[in-house]
Amino acid sequence: MSRANLQHWRRNVPHGVSNLVVPDVGTPVPIADPLADIVAGCRLGNRHAQRLLYDRCHERLYRLIARMVGQQDATDLLQQVFLQVFVKIGQFSGSACFETWAYRLAINECLQFRRRKSRTPCDMPADEPIDPSASHTERTQHQELVELALAQLKPELRAIFVLREIEGLSYREIAAALQIEQGTVGSRLNQARSQLRKRLIELGWNPKT
Amino acid sequence: MNCESARDLLSAYFDQELKPDAASAVRAHLVTCQDCARRLAEFQELSALAADICEPEVPRGVWSAIESSLAREHRRQPGNTRWGRLMKPSRVAIAATLLIGASLVLLGYWTWRSLDQHVQMAAVFDRYLGEFQEHPQQAQEILLTRYGGRPMDLQAVGAGQFKPNAPQDLPNGFERVETYLLDMPCCTCTQTIYRNHAGDTLALLEHREEQRMWFGNRTVIEAQCHGQMTCLVQLKDQLAASWKCGPRYLTVIGARNVEQVSELISFLDAQRPQDKG
Structure with missing residues (x-):
């Protein structure tokens, strides 16, 4: 599923069909995790199940990781995250959606990676090469600006913005992935949106509003 | 509802994460407050901008690398090497080992005593x-x-x-x-x-x-x-x-x-x- 389609699905799915919450009333409606069977196979170390899980989740995890650490290091981190997933899958309790749990592992790996590299939020654009496979014409100026501005956000704000705006997670899922209170998600998103807009303007973006 | 309270809830309102009564209160404030309404429009514009950013493509070969790592990890685990499989303890062997161990402990104790x-x-x-x-x-x-x-x-x-x-x-x-x-x-x-x-x-x-x-x-x-x-x-x-x-x-x-x-x-x-x- 492409990101655009996923966004569309996330945005337009009827609330009662949501696999985790009914946002209008805030009442959790847990249903069977669509990945439950695959996850069960992974718990047994089944290589076919591991491959299926990878096929189902790797694009979304890669998007998140690439936004968090840059594409240069995203491939290595994606490998590490999946190895962590397969090693720690016995610890997955099943109380939340598997993908939320995987997002949490990925974000933790990204934060640890950034600590190891001791990068500041501002140094990523300098050593982040433009993907040579994509011509400049394919990347609009706005896209580049957003990526640069995102890279300048603090990792915690970047993570919450990506999880909401790019991955389309609900507040409940974001809270589980970032291990924060659900009530904190909104205020942190306020900060992320305000700071991202400020960075964009500093980088030359001309807002319509 | 004043501006400060409305702005605290603005992201949750924009993302349709508010309960109906809170959402109604924010909506009512936005009708009367152009400043807060403009902020909401900024969120909308930012969201549209983010939706357009390029989706990075996953390089090929990632699964192969993961699979190789998994295979290496599997071989490193006790009992999965050829020698490890030969040495893999059966329940009988474990029981015999425990029995011999207990006997040695008792013998040692008896000798010491x-x-x-x-x-x-x-x-x-x-x-x-x-x-x-x-x-x-x-x-x-x-x-x-x-x-x-x-x-x-x-x-x-x-x-x-x-x-x-x-x-x-x-x-x-x-x-x-x-x-x-x-x-x-x-x-x-x-x-x-x-x-x-x-x-x-x-x-x-x-x-x-x-x-x-x-x-x-x-x-x-x-x-x-x-x-x-x-x-x-x-x-x-x-x-x-x-x-x-x-x-x-x-x-x-x-x-x-x-x-x-x-x-x-x-x-x-x-x-x-x-x-x-």
């Missing part, structure tokens, strides 16, 4: 032998106290019990005073006390096994006494002697000299019941 008891016994006998010449009564108390000594009624000893062969009298006017049963770590043995008119005391111990450990670090001399190989130990002015008499071993404490020992050996050999333990 046995050695400890022997060391303690040698210490008790060292005190006993040291006291015997000067204070035979106190020396006797040491053994009786330590090993639960109790007088035996020789007439009431039942079949299968260790019955002493000690006679009522010994040469040189020694008469039996009492016979005790001692529960010692090495064995159950009897001790018969003899005394003569001069007040001299002899102790005669009967036991099934040779007990050289009773003499501890004292020098033991092996000598033929009345044709019998005998262990002799000097105790100040007295002797202790131990020899085999039929199926049993006899140990006498308090002999004056080797001649008395020989005489006792001869006498007791003549007294013993033939071929009886």
